[in-house]
Amino acid sequence: MLITDSLLLDYKRCSRRAFLNIHGDPTQQDPERDFLQKLRQESKRHIASVLDTFYSHYQPSYTSGANWREKAQLTEQLMQQGVDCIYQGILWVDDSSSSKHLPDDFLHFLSSGDEYLGKPHLLIKQPGQSKFGDWSYYPVSIHLGRKAKPEYKLIVTFYAQLLAIIQETLPPTPQLIVRPLKHFSVEVIQWLPKLQLVLDECVTMLGTMQEPEVFIARQRCHLCRWYGHCHAIAHSQQHLSLVPGVTPSRYRSLRDIGVITTRSLAEANFDTIEELIGRGLAQKLQQQARSLVHNHAIPRSQSQYNFSEILSNETVELYFDIEAEPERNLDYLLGVVVVNRLNQTQTFYPFLAETPEEEGIIWEQFLELVNTYHQAPIFHFSDYEKDTIKRLGNLYQTPDRNIQHLLSRLIDLHHCVISSVILPVENYSLKSLANWLGFHWRDVGVSGDQCVCWYDQWLTTGDRHYLTSILRYNEDDCLATLHLKNWLAEFFNNIEF
Numbered sequence: 046m047l048i049t050d051s052l053l054l055d056y057k058r059c060s061r062r063a064f065l066n067i068h069g070d071p072t073q074q075d076p077e078r079d080f081l082q083k084l085r086q087e088s089k090r091h092i093a094s095v096l097d098t099f100y101s102h103y104q105p106s107y108t109s110g111a112n113w114r115e116k117a118q119l120t121e122q123l124m125q126q127g128v129d130c131i132y133q134g135i136l137w138v139d140d141s142s143s144s145k146h147l148p149d150d151f152l153h154f155l156s157s158g159d160e161y162l163g164k165p166h167l168l169i170k171q172p173g174q175s176k177f178g179d180w181s182y183y184p185v186s187i188h189l190g191r192k193a194k195p196e197y198k199l200i201v202t203f204y205a206q207l208l209a210i211i212q213e214t215l216p217p218t219p220q221l222i223v224r225p226l227k228h229f230s231v232e233v234i235q236w237l238p239k240l241q242l243v244l245d246e247c248v249t250m251l252g253t254m255q256e257p258e259v260f261i262a263r264q265r266c267h268l269c270r271w272y273g274h275c276h277a278i279a280h281s282q283q284h285l286s287l288v289p290g291v292t293p294s295r296y297r298s299l300r301d302i303g304v305i306t307t308r309s310l311a312e313a314n315f316d317t318i319e320e321l322i323g324r325g326l327a328q329k330l331q332q333q334a335r336s337l338v339h340n341h342a343i344p345r346s347q348s349q350y351n352f353s354e355i356l357s358n359e360t361v362e363l364y365f366d367i368e369a370e371p372e373r374n375l376d377y378l379l380g381v382v383v384v385n386r387l388n389q390t391q392t393f394y395p396f397l398a399e400t401p402e403e404e405g406i407i408w409e410q411f412l413e414l415v416n417t418y419h420q421a422p423i424f425h426f427s428d429y430e431k432d433t434i435k436r437l438g439n440l441y442q443t444p445d446r447n448i449q450h451l452l453s454r455l456i457d458l459h460h461c462v463i464s465s466v467i468l469p470v471e472n473y474s475l476k477s478l479a480n481w482l483g484f485h486w487r488d489v490g491v492s493g494d495q496c497v498c499w500y501d502q503w504l505t506t507g508d509r510h511y512l513t514s515i516l517r518y519n520e521d522d523c524l525a526t527l528h529l530k531n532w533l534a535e536f537f538n539n540i541e542f
Contacts, residue, residue, distance in 0.1 A: 046251060048244065049162045050200050056247045057196040058265065061257040064250060065271050074270040080494040081268060083501060087372055088189045092166060095187050095222050100167060102132040113137060113162055120168070121211060125177050129170045136163040136207040159248060165204040169220075175212040182208055183216035193221050193229040199243060202236040260293060261286040263472050283307040287471045288333050295330070298322060310334035336469045343467040344540050350464040352537045354422065354456050355530065360387045361421040364530070365430055365455075366522040368496050368515060375401050376433050377500055378515060379411040382523040383418065391527070393520045397512065400504075408437045415451065423454045424530050426475045426522075431455055458529055466536065479525035482532050486521045488514065 056063035096102055105123060107116050117137035124131070139160040167185035175181035184204035188197050201219045209215040218230040250257065259279045266272050278284075283306040285291045285299060298321055299305070304313050311334040318327040328346075336343050361383065368378035379396040394414055396407035415423065425431075431452060438448040463473055470477040476492070479485075496515050503511040 046158065046248065047160045047162060048248065050164060050203055053203060053243065053247060054196055054200055056250075057199055057243060059269070060247070060250060061259065061275065062269055062271055063247065064256055065274070067251055068254060068256070069271065069274075073274045075273045077270060078268065078494070079498040083498050084189065091189055091224060092187050095166075095226060096132065098226060100130050100132075100169075102130040102167065103128050104132045105134065117162075124168065124170075124182055124212065127170060127177065127180055131168040131182075132166065134165060134168045136165065136204060136211060137161065138207055138210045161203075161207060163200075163204045163207045165201070168208070171216075173214065175214045177212060181212050181214050181216065183219050184208060185220045185222060187222045189224060191224050191227075193223060193227075193231075197221050197223070198231045198236055199240055201231050202233055202240045205231075205233045206237065206240065259284055259286070260296065261471075262293075263474075285310060288330060288337065289470070289472055290326075290330050290333060295322060295326075307334050307337050311338045332467050336467045337471075340469045342469070342536060344536075345465050345467060350461055352465070355461060355533050356537055358386055358534065359420075359422055361385050361418050362527075362530075363415060363418060363421050363423045364523040364526045365423050365425045366519055366526060367430055367433055368493070368500070368519050369429075369433070370401075370497055370500055372497075373401055375404055376437065377401070377404065377407075378519055379407055380516075380519040380523050381411070381414060382520065382527060383414075383421075384527060391524070393523065395516050395519060397516065399512070404437075405441050408441050408443075412443065412447070412451075415454075416447075419450075421454070422456050423451075424456050424458055424526055426526050426529070427457065427459045431457070458526060458533065461533060462529075466533070475522065475525055475529070479528055482528060484525050484528040486525070487517055488521075491518055493518075 052063055052066070055066060103123065105116070105119050107119065111119075113135055114137060116135040120131060120134035120136065123134070137160065140158060163184075165184035166187045168182045169185055170180050170182055172179065173181040184201055186197060186201040186204065188194075190197070198221065201221055205216050205219045215233060217233055219233065221229040221231060223229070249255070259275050259282070261276055261279050261284065266275070269275075279287055285296050285305065285307060286293075288307055288310065291299070299310065299318070302313075302317060302321060304310050304318070310318075310331060313331065315327060315331060318331060321327070322330075332343050332345075364382040364384065366380050367376050368380070369376045375398070377398040381394045381396075383392045383394065384390070385392075396410045396414075398404045398407045415421075434448065434451055434455075437443070438445075438451075459473065459475070462468070462478065468478060468481060470481050476486070491514075496518055499511040499515050502508070503515075
């Protein structure tokens with residue numbers, strides 16, 4: 046079996062993904078999303094920036110059609126020659142690898158019949174004894190994230206272990222580089238036992254065909270190409286991970302007492318659950334499960350939310366949503382739907398920066414509109430709109446009193462929902478809530494990250510089709526917020542809290 050760095054990274058993030066990548070049916074994968082391609086391009090640019098800033102490097106000239114064993118041999122030849130910095134080298138060992146300079150337990154991970162392949166971004170020469178002479182190498186791994194995550198440390202430790210076998214000396218402190226050009230040293234001795242444990246578990250799972258259980262986690266799963274396949278299985282099983290608030294640790298606790306499905310959670314003895322996870326959490330999770338099972342909304346008990354701001358229908362209301370490009374720290378579209386309940390009109394105002402330099406212009410245009418209706422409430426969904434108003438106000442030197450007045454008009458419907466009502470949804474995103482309420486976006490399957498890709502494609506190609514698609518999506522976001530607000534107002538009018 047071939048164990049690669051990418052396989053280990055997948056395993057660390059989701060063991061089921063690693064299993065399916067090896068043993069799954071590729072035809073069951075979702076189409077790759079444009080956002081994944083964008084992330085790969087950003088990663089390439091980040092790596093190029095690291096190389097340009099810090100390293101004069103040599104890239105091996107692999108012959109066309111060379112396999113990874115041949116590439117590993119060329120990499121080792123370059124290390125033998127003492128090349129200072131090798132970019133895109135290949136490290137490979139198998140169970141025949143041995144070293145009289147390393148203890149036997151260090152080679153324990155070389156299971157019989159297995160091969161190990163690593164592709165560190167850089168191999169850096171340093172003084173020290175190795176089989177090559179009075180120098181050795183340490184690996185550098187470059188990642189797009191902004192933190193030295195545990196999975197990054199695990200992978201660079203994997204490179205260090207392969208290097209130790211190849212050069213017969215252990216590089217004690219391999220390096221991680223994350224954005225924006227932050228360096229971290231990894232203590233190999235500390236991470237070797239953790240690596241060994243992950244390797245043992247991964248090899249056992251793959252070798253014995255032990256397919257891991259499904260667990261749907263929105264943040265972890267939403268970009269995975271196996272998401273549709275796994276979600277269908279979870280839905281057929283009424284899996285508890287589809288209940289908002291059920292984390293992996295809470296799932297394990299509930300499973301231990303025989304609560305393994307949404308229905309079993311809804312019908313479980315409350316005292317038993319309360320004893321396990323506490324009264325407040327038990328009540329929250331059981332009510333959520335009951336909402337899902339019976340497909341109806343449940344008012345939260347003892348809600349402290351001020352419903353007056355939702356129940357009072359002003360003559361004019363504003364519904365606000367933003368499209369942003371995080372990589373550029375750019376808010377390029379400030380969309381507002383103005384609802385005049387007296388005239389029964391809805392008008393969409395898209396303030397769009399066709400270039401990043403126009404962000405300040407659309408900010409002023411936005412302020413002009415919202416100040417025209419200076420008493421109108423501004424409904425939005427999530428903290429992002431509030432944080433963006435603060436950022437743009439500070440960046441473009443808007444008087445603080447104006448910003449404070451604007452902030453006082455904001456009404457966050459996400460906060461309203463999670464504070465006051467339980468809905469039969471798998472997560473409390475705007476799309477999930479609005480879809481359950483019967484609202485549907487005109488472009489099926491499109492999400493905010495697709496708009497990020499469309500904006501980049503607009504800047505690259507100048508094709509206005511991308512801008513049209515972004516505007517349509519943003520208008521639907523604003524209208525979905527309006528749809529949610531109208532439903533909440535009707536719901537609260539008919540409920541006594």
